[in-house]
Amino acid sequence: MQKIDVAILGATGMVGQRFIQLLQEHPWFRIAALTGSERTAGRSYGESCRWLLDGEMPASLRDMAVLGSEAELNVPLVFSALPSSAAGPIELRLAAAGHVVCSNASNYRMEPDVPLLIPEVNPEHLGLIEVQRKRRGWRGAIVTNPNCTSTPITMAFRPLLDAFGLRKALVVSMQALSGAGYPGVASYDAMDNVVPYIGGEEPKVESEPQKMLGTLADEGIVPASFATSAHCNRVPVLEGHLECVSVELERKASLDEVIAALRGFQALPQELRLPSAPPQPIIVRDEPDRPQTRRDRDEGRGMATVVGRVRPCSLFDYKFVALAHNTIRGAAGGSILNAELMLAQGIL
Amino acid sequence: MQKIDVAILGATGMVGQRFIQLLQEHPWFRIAALTGSERTAGRSYGESCRWLLDGEMPASLRDMAVLGSEAELNVPLVFSALPSSAAGPIELRLAAAGHVVCSNASNYRMEPDVPLLIPEVNPEHLGLIEVQRKRRGWRGAIVTNPNCTSTPITMAFRPLLDAFGLRKALVVSMQALSGAGYPGVASYDAMDNVVPYIGGEEPKVESEPQKMLGTLADEGIVPASFATSAHCNRVPVLEGHLECVSVELERKASLDEVIAALRGFQALPQELRLPSAPPQPIIVRDEPDRPQTRRDRDEGRGMATVVGRVRPCSLFDYKFVALAHNTIRGAAGGSILNAELMLAQGIL
């Protein structure tokens, strides 16, 4: 199979670098273009980017030119790691020009005709693309992946909702520093500290899961009807968002049934053997003290959701802990899996 | 006023050292005896203790002998920093011998005739001492302070319960490393990690507040009837337990009323001007990102509870963040304040 050329928008930032890292040896996609800010455009990637991830910048990209955000991109597929302050008009223009844009930005996530996609959770929402193309009159598409904090809980909610229904969820997150981008959180704010606030995060966590777990109807998505309350915190860890969750189900379920539903979760990306799909979408650990952020965030090459401490809750029905890698599954890796699904489904 | 001689049990550990630090310049109490383990007994404090807190071991204690746990103590008041594995029989023996034991251990907290005391919350529970003395036939007493995670939430619940009633509370803690004692959590487990489990902690947080907020009746304490669910986590901070709380009230209350109740909370230790009482028992901060563990844990010399982010909760009525210093207010300082109240009330 010939690889598909892709562009990465915002390639010099934290998430842009993750896209590059994950696409280095990708069997289906090939990095053909990189864009940066006004400041970096026109220089090589090696000159304009300080590599933040472990190890060295991939040698093959050192000499690739960084394009401006207005550049014509001669690729069918575009991954956007743009900040939401910049993403809006750029992504629109590219979709209108016929590109498929897999965006990590929050701008269009809640638009009625834009899929907010986790391939294991709501692959059928790709049906919105037809609606989107008709309504917007373009041949391209915008497909988004959710906020990094919405991701692990939505993954865990899918089998619970299917098996038992879901009425309420209270979520308290302990989020990694990398989620704030780079330079992001100042070290003087981060060390030996918890900051119990992340701007704009809680509303996302309280609304994105409902859209993803909603049903695709003629006129768009009918959101799932459960209610969520979120408390979002920044804790001094590098990568990995860990969340404490209490859920109330629609129907009675035993602890064993709940654990079995989570552990037995099967989904389309695994069936299709998409390259970035983890072998198991949800890993349930039985030890009392797992998942732990550092020890479990890399499961499934950072693409698995690790769940543990499933136990009764005296106020709701059950409580548990869920963890996912925020800049892999919760950002770049999630976007890439979306593109893989689209290619496998013939949409790309 | 002549100072009262006190002993510190378990004086070489993390909480024992906090007792020593806080009692160094205490206006009412004077350290007259220290006890340690079998291993340390018979040596000087300087020889047997590696000082863990900032700065140097107080010079005045270097040459004080460390007594064994079976030693006769010629002091009216005993502070116990013993681990629960050792505290049981030792505290019993001392109370039976006529000492007032202010204990930080969990062993007797839930005993029906033992006060579980926060002076701002339930000073009237000292009435149990009479019951205790009668039932046990001793002239001494055991008075306990709660688990360090129960402390800040119970402090915040007091004014809410009084003003609006309290039906439910969901609590997610992010607890400091020092709460595990010394050596406690291995650094290899702590750094760049969240451990979502602390052995035995959740049941304490789900039961101690109800006892403290219960009413003293003839036959003992009738616990408050609200229900609590707790998720307890260890995060990489040195000191300070920060907790995300969602509460459901008995009666409707506006956000302003809730904030006013917390901020206006007045209590007996402040009225009595007890030496360790913070000027304000609860400090409410208005910034969106406070309290923060490192920046706010030392408020009121580590004795205040700092509350922030009071806001509506879509599942319960309100949610907020509460913080207190776990080895000061949540341990040694809490115990000392208990003793101050007893002295002020003529019980000691």
Next chain:
Amino acid sequence: MQKIDVAILGATGMVGQRFIQLLQEHPWFRIAALTGSERTAGRSYGESCRWLLDGEMPASLRDMAVLGSEAELNVPLVFSALPSSAAGPIELRLAAAGHVVCSNASNYRMEPDVPLLIPEVNPEHLGLIEVQRKRRGWRGAIVTNPNCTSTPITMAFRPLLDAFGLRKALVVSMQALSGAGYPGVASYDAMDNVVPYIGGEEPKVESEPQKMLGTLADEGIVPASFATSAHCNRVPVLEGHLECVSVELERKASLDEVIAALRGFQALPQELRLPSAPPQPIIVRDEPDRPQTRRDRDEGRGMATVVGRVRPCSLFDYKFVALAHNTIRGAAGGSILNAELMLAQGIL
């Protein structure tokens, strides 16, 4: 005594806030003016500054206006916490206008007619002010304090140089995050990491001590002749620069003599009982594992230098560890002590 009005330049940054904190209850100085950047000038301090240090911004300053850097300052004494990129012309203008400027910036440290001052080390260098005033034709003055990494080693070198002569010093620093200002080091660069490079730092550490330990002659300072090599590293600690030092002395000295020289060091600020002077300028610890950054940085309210592990070096004569608080002794506190000395000496 009536307090002297002072201004703080660059009052909203990390070092500016330390000045404010340290001057809050100062017996001799009173904060009368604050300056900020173009962005903040004209607003109140409460509006323009996010308080970074522990606890709350001092209430008394919330409503004080932040002046622009061009403002006329009606105060005799000015503390400068300006970055070196801005300090140059502003400090010049103020000195020319008759103000005494105690500057933390590096711009004029190595100027031949500007004292680079540590009151315990080279108080006689204040004699340069007369030279400075004559040469520059102004009534004001610029007095500087050294780089935060030069401070603790120069303090330790003073008694060694006096007693034994000093030929060579090799210094490896492990410096705190706060030394980079705010936001300074990104948390993603700091956590679980050592960065073995701090821009511009090593040349300062290799030249400033020689100036300070030089002798005041008619034509200016004749620098001390020992040679220094520095390796500067950023390590993940909040405050406190710890340095490993190997020294070669001019004359043979026993280990006991070296320790005695350090421990017995007496200096003018202690003799004059300057308000910010620590009781002992150098504290020598005997434990094998002290000083430790967190446990010892606050000695003498952050103004002491703590030395430990004094022992023979197989390549030089002796090696030891030195520690000082970088934003107190190494920055704001050092500047304030300089001003105190000038006032005590009748220069201010």
Next chain:
Amino acid sequence: MQKIDVAILGATGMVGQRFIQLLQEHPWFRIAALTGSERTAGRSYGESCRWLLDGEMPASLRDMAVLGSEAELNVPLVFSALPSSAAGPIELRLAAAGHVVCSNASNYRMEPDVPLLIPEVNPEHLGLIEVQRKRRGWRGAIVTNPNCTSTPITMAFRPLLDAFGLRKALVVSMQALSGAGYPGVASYDAMDNVVPYIGGEEPKVESEPQKMLGTLADEGIVPASFATSAHCNRVPVLEGHLECVSVELERKASLDEVIAALRGFQALPQELRLPSAPPQPIIVRDEPDRPQTRRDRDEGRGMATVVGRVRPCSLFDYKFVALAHNTIRGAAGGSILNAELMLAQGIL
């Protein structure tokens, strides 16, 4: 090729787990036996070991029995991760019984007839085995790898010594927490702190390199004659020992020559393509701020030494920074590479 059965002594500790991790997919060796302490012997590995490294314990070992230290081992090759307090008699007994013991313990490192081996540095020292066998009258062997702090500097010294001679080296280490084993350093000692002392470390760093860089003569190793002074520090990073080094050479060399010697270093393990040998033994980075502990410790799957900041030193000739992964290259990985060399050389 049929894999060789190996045993791991002390398999439940931090270094023991690294052996297991690194041997999981090893092309030449197969784990056939595990030993533990008295406490764990007789139980399965899954029961007796809490897995500390990232991810899960390898499933294939869960049910393997943990043997006592006195067990007969039916394998030709034994890797010892025993603490030095236990290693002495056990390793002796096994070598006497005919096993080749690749030991990570310090007990026999400086014995005249025991190779202290880094395959890139002194492969010819394996010649000592013949001496050892003759003198001790056994068919087995003890081969040791150096202290984790000696490793990266000795690697860098090899090409410098060969090209220019080496007269003096001053070394200041910033060592990872994992180097202390598990539980090792208490988190309360580690966070926001530097501990400038590691028991017993400095003498090792001041003597092991000389043995390794010595020449094999008839009567044993004649140590290299350069002098070393070491300052060893514990800093809050998880893995990776970073060291600041100043060296004085025998012969003049330009900066370019020094860098070329380091970068061009070729060694036997790379030539033999040993499975654990990194592609390049020494990686020289040109950026001013590299190597950094977290970002560079995994180079060459944790087996490379990364050097940077090579520059003139005003006291010695040159200074630089060297980094290696302490529990991979500096412990388990180093031991495994030793065994690979022995197998390739026909000694095993």
